[in-house]
Amino acid sequence: MADIILLQSPPPKLEEVQKNIFSKAAKDFLVNLHREFDSKIDLLYKNRLKRLVDLQTRPTLEFKKSIERNDKTWNIAPLPTRLLNRHLDLGDVSASNTAHFVSALNSDIxxxxxxFDDGHCPTWKNQLVAFQNINLALKGNLPGAPLSISTCPVLMLRPRAWNMIEHNILIDGKEAIGPLVDFAILMFHNGQRLYEANSGPYFYLSKLEGASEALLWNEIFVWTQNELGLPQGTIKACVLIENIISTFELEEILYALKEHSLGLNCGIWDYCASVIAKFGERKEFLLPDRNKYVNMDRHFLDSYLRLVVATCHARGAPATGGMAAAMLKPGADVNDKHSKEIINKILDAKLKEIEAGVDGFMVYDSRVVPYVNELWKKNGDTPNQIFRKFTTNITSADLLTIPSGGVTLQGLKHNVAVSIMFIYHWLAGIGHFFYNGYVEDSATAEISRTQIWQWIRFSPPLEDDPTQHVTAKLVEKTVASFAAHAHKNLCRSNAERKRLTAARYMSTELFLSRNPPEFITSYLNDNHKFRTLHNKALLSNL
Known part of the structure; x- marks a missing residue:
């Protein structure tokens, strides 16, 4: 018997949605998946802790000397036709935002x-709406969306990362694992339909820490395909290389997912935050102002991108770059001077990635899609660039030498603002927001709050005024100043003022923490404030 309890009552008007999403058969599948892999996931968590402790005593990381790395004869399995061209994806599309999801489905990408990860806030309502919208879209029943799966862009489903627990579901007396819930529900309701339409199921896998975690996902794929009667190798997954440890195990990650691999992807801000998470207590890893000194032109990030591309192409796999987060102003004419400047900035950055050999990348703003498509036509008229092979001799030092540069007061103010505003929006049930012309999500919040923590720890001088150093007092002054500004210009209700106050003090807690959490989303998801705002537990009625 399936021992599963949903701790949430369905939100208003979503009673039937919850009943259909979590049907008896779906719940049975979810329970069986958990029972099959629960012990292995517990071991994954223990291995992460052990690895972190080991890194405190080990001076650096080195590339593995594995059999799969030394064997130059293997490639990933051939890709389906729809995956041979991955030039452009829209990123951070939470299906819980129906209008945004429908717009993406109609885009020329x-x-x-x-x-369900960086750009999504996993409230119970958001989860139900997202699952339902995906189901409707694949059945051709989502208003405004294409009627056929084959005529809309491929859905690259991104479940939550391993750090996320689903507090709203108990299985065998234990809280469920966030990514397993997302994966199970998506596969149970849509796997067969996507397969029959030659359109999936395809996934992005976030925040993996090494090849052992890729191998675990591969085992989950094999088990799921057996359970659902899908041919082995049907599921394909692109791994986001967002963790410094994974950069040293690229070959092994591709091999672990060999039959199910869709290559690798680069994500700059989560990646930089992982460097701080693993090595941030050592002064030689003090990361300078990210807006001024940290970009893909810097040697440690350029080396990372080149290594991902070279490794993927050597194994017949696509390599994709990061997301262009720059936004045009709402309602702006794409031909006005400011819009052209933004578009040209995006195109310049993406041209560099194309020249580096990437096979695709993401943008957020759909208004720039025609310009990016034209860029590909001019500079990459083949479906992909896997035929371009690169010889690299990238060392550990290339990847771990932090760029020179200082800290600016403007950089501190920006990081404070992004940290506070991300928490403010998360408490409102929103996973990403717009600030100063950019879309901000958990990745930018992650690097923002970890940088501030690190700057407080080492108290570097400000470039603007070398007599002044970053201190807890300066950070608190900056926090108070931004909070006062936001209170005046953002908050219109008592609820918003309370959320802002909570965001202010929660971000300060992260900045000052002796042992900060590795993931801001874990901190928020597990926090009683967030759970109180969005949970209406049924335990008293059970």
Whole structure:
């Protein structure tokens, strides 16, 4: 018997949705998946802790000397036709935002990052709406969306990362694992339909820490395909290389997912935050102002991108770049001077990635899609660039040498603002927001709050005024100043003022923490404030 309890009552008007999403058969499948892999996931968590402790005593990381790395004869399995061209995806598309999801489905792109991770806030309502919208879209019943799966972009489903627990579901007396819930529900309701339409199921896998975690996902794929009667190798997954440890195990990650691999992807801000998470207590890893000194032109990030591309192409796999987060102003004419400047900035950055050999990348703003498509036509008229092979001799030092540069007061103010505003929006049930012309999500919040924590720890001088150093007092002054500004210009209700106050003090807690959590989303998801705002537990009625 399936021992599963949903701790949430369905939100208003979603009673039937919850009943259909979590049907008896779906719940049975979810329970069986958990029972099959629960012990292995517990071991994954223990291995992460052990690895972190080991890194405190080990001076650096080195590339593995594995059999799969030394064997130059293997490639990933051939890709389906729809995956041979991955030039452009829209990123951070939470299917809980129906209008945004429908707009993405109608865009002239190859894929959509259907996001349950960085750009999505996993309230119970958001989860139900997202699952339902995906189901409707694949049945051709979502108003305004294409009627056929084959005529819309490929859905690249991104479940939550391993750090996320689903507090709203108990299985065998234990809280469920966030990514397993997302994966199970998406596969149970849509796997067969996507397979029959030659359109999936395809996934992005976030925040993996090494090849052992890729191997675990591969085992989950094999088990799921057996359970659902799908041919082995049907599921394909692109791994986001967002963790410094994974950069040293690229070959092994591709091999672990060999039959199910869809290559690798680069994500700059989560990646930089992982460097701080693993090595941030050592002064030689003090990361300078990210807006001024940290970009893909810097040697440690350029080396990372080149290594991902070279490794993927050597194994017949596509390599995709990051997301262009710059936004045009709402309602702006794409031909006005400011819009052209933004578009040209995006195109310049993406041209560099194309020249580096990437096979695709993401943008957020669908208004820039025609310009990016034209860029590909001019500079990459083949479906992909896997035929371009690169010889690299990238060392550990290339990847771990932090760029020179200082800290600016403007950089501190920006990081404070992004940290506070991300928490503010998360408490409102929103996973990403717009600030100063950019879309901000958990990745930018992650690097923002970890940088501030690190700057407080080492108290570097400000470039603007070398007599002044970053201190807890300066950070608190900056926090108070931004909070006062936001209170005046953002908050219109008592609820908003309370959320802002909570966001202010929660971000300060992260900045000052002796041992900060590795993931801001874990901190928020597990926090009583967030759970109180969005949970209406049924335990008293059970």
């Amino acid at each position: 190859q894929g959509i990052q259907v996001d």
